[in-house]
Amino acid sequence: MLEAIGLGRQDEEVYDALVRRTQATVAEIVADCHLPPPSARRVLQSFVELGLATRSTGRPVRYVAVSPDSGLEAILRQRERELDDVRxxxxxLMDVYRAGTRFAHPGELIEVVSGREEVNHRWARMQQDTRVQMRGFDRPPYAAPQEHTEPNPVELQQLRNGVKYRVIYDTSVLELPGWLDDVMTGLQHGEQARIAAVPMKLGISDDRLAIIPLLRAGDSVVSASYLIHPSPLLDALIALFEALWERSRPVRFTAQEPGGEPGRELSQDEERLLTLLAAGATDKAAGRALGWSERTVQRHLTRLMGRLGVRTRFQLAMEATRRGWI
Structure with a gap:
């Protein structure tokens, strides 16, 4: 059982005996495990070096077991760190290998990942391995079970780690319930978001790997994806993202909480509505995203225009921009 953390069968037998006794002399371990004294002494001393036991200074020398949840966990964490280093x-090594085979083996440049669970796993791992920035096109359908009803936990952790996220959302997401809350959470943590008509779903990790979900007409979930390794194709995808980023509309909001400031000019509902409309949502789409009727959307807009003393939506947009609301 403990071979996974570097303890052999004999080591494990001695450790079990020591834990059962909580403390033991070499002679007691010899009797329990039927080992020659030099072997028992060597194993017990190795436990001291590993932090699994301590050694008394009295006579006879006794070896005292350290609590397993402390000693074994410490070894396990060390092994995990070593495995992370190996990964x-x-x-x-793979980057070096792919650089060397960039043009020699085209089949190595595109990898197909099948199965919804495996797609989710590779997507999460791809984000976790990112060191500088993630870039992406976001549009339905999604491989994750909840679609866009909650933030991406891997993204939030990576944002806290200092990884930059730049995401262009397709205009179709404007009608998804919960989308705005999701994006606002990302923005509060540092995500940069924009809106445009994007041609596909896409994720790019640094400049080393891209993922493109494989979707056919009528598919409602993502169950397969292409992984694009360093190649001219990856370079083209990066260039496509950057070109569309320059032409897309930023998603912004003021990041104030309701009641957070006595002089707050916008209610949270008004702020969310303006964010959606500035991103290009129609009244109908904004209403669907907010759970309102189209008439309720128009009523809020009329009230806002009255407060600002403007007569048209264009004037409303100009005044909202001037005030830093959008």
């Missing part, structure tokens, strides 16, 4: 080295 990092593997990624470095």
């Amino acid at each position: 990092g080295h593997i990624r470095t």
